[in-house]
Amino acid sequence: MKLIITISVLLSSTAVFHQCATQSKVTEYEIPGHVTKENRELFIQKCEKGKVLYKIHCGGCHGIFTKGKDGIPNFTKTQIDSYHAAALIGIDPRNHAVAKKMSSDQIDQIITFLRLRKIDK
Amino acid sequence: MKIFLVILILSAAVFCLSFNLLEKKEYQSLYATSLTEFKQEQNQLRITIEQSNLSDEKDREKIKQQIRNNRIKLKALDFWLRYLEPIAYKKINGPLPVEWETETFEKYEPPYRRQGGGLTLAELSLEEKTVNKDSVLSLIDTSVLALQTFEADSIASQLETHHHFFLANRLYLLNLATIYTTGFECPDTNDIIPELRNMLSSVKNIYSDFNTSFSSFPLSKEYLDVYYKLIKFVNSQPADFTLFDHFSFIKDFLNPLFRLNQQFINKYDVRTISQMDISLENDVYSIFDKKLYNSQNTKGVFSLIEDEKLLAEIKKMGKLLFYDPILSGNNKRSCASCHKPTEYFTDTTMATPFQFDQQQHLSRNAPSLINSVFNHLVMQDGKHIALQGQAKDVIQNPKEMNSTEKELLKKVMSCKEYKDAFRKFARYTPEEKNVSLTHIVSAITFYYADFSYYYSPFDNAMNNAFHLSDAERKGFNLFMSKAQCGTCHFVPQFNGVKPPYTGSEFEIIGVPEDSSYKRLNPDKGRYEINSVKEMMNAFRTGTVRNVMHTKPYMHNGVFQTLDQVIDLYDAGGGVGKKLMVDNQTLSADSLHLSKEEKNNLVAFIHSLNENIIFEVPPAALPVSSDKNLNKRKVGGEY
Numbered sequence: 001m002k003l004i005i006t007i008s009v010l011l012s013s014t015a016v017f018h019q020c021a022t023q024s025k026v027t028e029y030e031i032p033g034h035v036t037k038e039n040r041e042l043f044i045q046k047c048e049k050g051k052v053l054y055k056i057h058c059g060g061c062h063g064i065f066t067k068g069k070d071g072i073p074n075f076t077k078t079q080i081d082s083y084h085a086a087a088l089i090g091i092d093p094r095n096h097a098v099a100k101k102m103s104s105d106q107i108d109q110i111i112t113f114l115r116l117r118k119i120d121k
Numbered sequence: 122m123k124i125f126l127v128i129l130i131l132s133a134a135v136f137c138l139s140f141n142l143l144e145k146k147e148y149q150s151l152y153a154t155s156l157t158e159f160k161q162e163q164n165q166l167r168i169t170i171e172q173s174n175l176s177d178e179k180d181r182e183k184i185k186q187q188i189r190n191n192r193i194k195l196k197a198l199d200f201w202l203r204y205l206e207p208i209a210y211k212k213i214n215g216p217l218p219v220e221w222e223t224e225t226f227e228k229y230e231p232p233y234r235r236q237g238g239g240l241t242l243a244e245l246s247l248e249e250k251t252v253n254k255d256s257v258l259s260l261i262d263t264s265v266l267a268l269q270t271f272e273a274d275s276i277a278s279q280l281e282t283h284h285h286f287f288l289a290n291r292l293y294l295l296n297l298a299t300i301y302t303t304g305f306e307c308p309d310t311n312d313i314i315p316e317l318r319n320m321l322s323s324v325k326n327i328y329s330d331f332n333t334s335f336s337s338f339p340l341s342k343e344y345l346d347v348y349y350k351l352i353k354f355v356n357s358q359p360a361d362f363t364l365f366d367h368f369s370f371i372k373d374f375l376n377p378l379f380r381l382n383q384q385f386i387n388k389y390d391v392r393t394i395s396q397m398d399i400s401l402e403n404d405v406y407s408i409f410d411k412k413l414y415n416s417q418n419t420k421g422v423f424s425l426i427e428d429e430k431l432l433a434e435i436k437k438m439g440k441l442l443f444y445d446p447i448l449s450g451n452n453k454r455s456c457a458s459c460h461k462p463t464e465y466f467t468d469t470t471m472a473t474p475f476q477f478d479q480q481q482h483l484s485r486n487a488p489s490l491i492n493s494v495f496n497h498l499v500m501q502d503g504k505h506i507a508l509q510g511q512a513k514d515v516i517q518n519p520k521e522m523n524s525t526e527k528e529l530l531k532k533v534m535s536c537k538e539y540k541d542a543f544r545k546f547a548r549y550t551p552e553e554k555n556v557s558l559t560h561i562v563s564a565i566t567f568y569y570a571d572f573s574y575y576y577s578p579f580d581n582a583m584n585n586a587f588h589l590s591d592a593e594r595k596g597f598n599l600f601m602s603k604a605q606c607g608t609c610h611f612v613p614q615f616n617g618v619k620p621p622y623t624g625s626e627f628e629i630i631g632v633p634e635d636s637s638y639k640r641l642n643p644d645k646g647r648y649e650i651n652s653v654k655e656m657m658n659a660f661r662t663g664t665v666r667n668v669m670h671t672k673p674y675m676h677n678g679v680f681q682t683l684d685q686v687i688d689l690y691d692a693g694g695g696v697g698k699k700l701m702v703d704n705q706t707l708s709a710d711s712l713h714l715s716k717e718e719k720n721n722l723v724a725f726i727h728s729l730n731e732n733i734i735f736e737v738p739p740a741a742l743p744v745s746s747d748k749n750l751n752k753r754k755v756g757g758e759y
């Protein structure tokens with residue numbers, strides 16, 4: 001009996017876990033309600049691209065997944081409205097050597113990711 | 122005894138520190154005083170306008186004199202204002218009543234509408250037959266309000282360190298080379314050189330106070346010596362801007378000063394917090410270095426790749442694709458069909474290219490791709506922010522190459538050479554793991570961008586000891602003065618990008634439908650993208666470089682010769698040619714250019730032909746597994 005309970009608990013928990021994993025792509029971002037289903041897909045694709053770039057090229061200093069480095073902003077929503085972001089990226093090339101190299105598409109992907117990602121409160 | 126010594130050292134330190142603070146204030150107080158003086162002048166002007174009768178010629182003259190005084194005081198501040206807060210500056214001395222900003226920020230947000238105000242517009246409105254006192258006053262009020270911005274702590278506090286100074290100085294030097302001698306914001310051309318003289322000597326005071334206040338980061342003696350010589354030179358030149366030697370002014374003085382200032386920026390580890398420096402490079406030592414500013418990222422999705430060998434492979438694929446009609450719906454058109462590499466990457470044989478159906482023609486000329494990397498907005502209406510976007514657009518446009526991403530990728534990947542290469546490249550673009558149209562267009566732009574980095578005899582004359590002929594130099598001086606070319610085609614790219622080189626400008630000049638000037642060309646231009654009346658029939662200003670090789674001219678390719686183009690401008694644009702053009706951004710008055718002047722102008726334009734080394738087309742295109750595709754021709758069929 002105990003064995004059956006253990007197995008069923010394990011099974012159901014993997015199922016729940018699995019469901020969470022598949023849903024995470026959708027729930028990871030806060031996309032405004034008025035955006036059409038089609039465009040939601042595009043937004044999510046863009047965010048995913050931005051996330052990959054961010055992890056490789058930005059996250060080392062601007063920690064949002066990890067600790068980052070002291071004194072370098074960890075982007076919060078309020079810091080990242082797009083105008084502000086454009087300004088930040090324009091700031092001294094020696095501080096933002098990576099951003100300076102990126103194409104406008106890549107920067108756009110990263111900013112979209114930062115703006116739309118959900119932050120745990 | 123020891124205590125005494127410590128106290129003595131401490132007090133000495135405090136003394137030094139306070140002295141230092143006191144000295145620093147000297148530079149800042151010059152800023153504050155100059156602001157106050159200008160403010161007083163503004164108030165005086167306001168009172169004069171209020172008390173005057175605008176229909177009285179005498180009163181109007183009095184106001185104009187007052188505006189002149191205002192401008193002199195403004196020029197003493199220009200050095201700071203333009204750099205610290207350019208948007209507020211436009212309200213103090215903007216050239217246009219309404220401007221649609223197309224700065225780099227537009228890469229992230231739509232255009233902004235900005236209402237101009239201040240002295241230039243007030244002066245221009247006095248020239249009109251019916252002047253409304255309230256509207257003139259409101260222009261001045263706008264300017265009074267805008268000036269308050271510069272007293273804000275957030276702006277004035279930048280003067281506490283040396284950083285802003287060298288960056289503001291860079292902008293100042295670039296503006297001297299591009300707009301301060303051309304009449305860009307000075308409606309009365311008689312005032313251009315006198316105002317310039319005033320400005321140069323005001324900045325001399327700024328320099329001297331800066332050196333006192335920031336003695337650890339001084340302008341060197343070498344710099345100041347060149348600057349004093351510059352003042353001497355300008356004072357010895359004729360006050361008539363058409364006789365002024367613009368060429369020597371830039372070559373012998375501004376370019377050396379620019380070089381020294383860039384050295385200071387590096388030596389003093391100057392850091393920016395301003396969007397004004399977004400495009401400019403720090404390790405470039407001539408205004409005529411093609412790396413002066415950045416506007417396009419030519420590598421696209423491959424931007425973060427640095428392996429030279431891999432980049433060379435990408436470029437090789439880019440070249441093949443450029444010539445490959447596989448990118449079009451019918452496998453008969455390639456990029457090279459309209460941007461012929463043998464014809465300076467344009468098509469000199471047609472006013473506007475064929476449509477996809479090979480029957481009708483498109484409405485716009487295919488511009489040269491050479492130097493397109495120096496535009497912030499791409500296509501003649503500025504529809505795209507990136508070259509890659511332009512390429513995608515043309516490939517998928519039913520009237521142009523008429524392909525789709527899916528179809529195109531299927532065909533491209535059916536060629537083993539492309540497939541192996543792009544699968545490899547995609548491994549280096551983690552955000553786009555599968556080969557996409559983005560990879561294809563990025564390889565293409567990376568290939569053709571190389572042709573934008575060649576120099577012309579004019580650049581060589583500015584950078585080195587190369588001698589220009591008399592006619593060429595005279596032509597340049599005309600370009601910068603009487604012919605009014607330089608007010609839109611800015612040094613050094615001679616395109617619509619002016620310091621700090623962060624946006625592309627659009628102009629309405631009234632281009633006709635055909636060379637008989639029967640009617641205006643109906644193309645709405647920028648209006649298609651930004652539907653506001655100020656943008657109706659507006660087009661992005663193109664470069665003058667290589668134009669000897671890139672006929673036909675204008676957005677619709679209406680003119681076959683440069684003489685026809687000069688004739689349009691000489692007549693005062695479309696309006697001067699009696700066409701109905703709303704909001705023409707060009708004066709409708711004739712330029713009164715003589716035959717000889719026109720010849721000199723053409724001679725100068727000749728000196729902008731770049732010594733480009735072109736390549737031969739690929740001998741063959743990659744073989745496809747689809748036999749039908751292997752019939753395609755290098756460069757396409759039409």
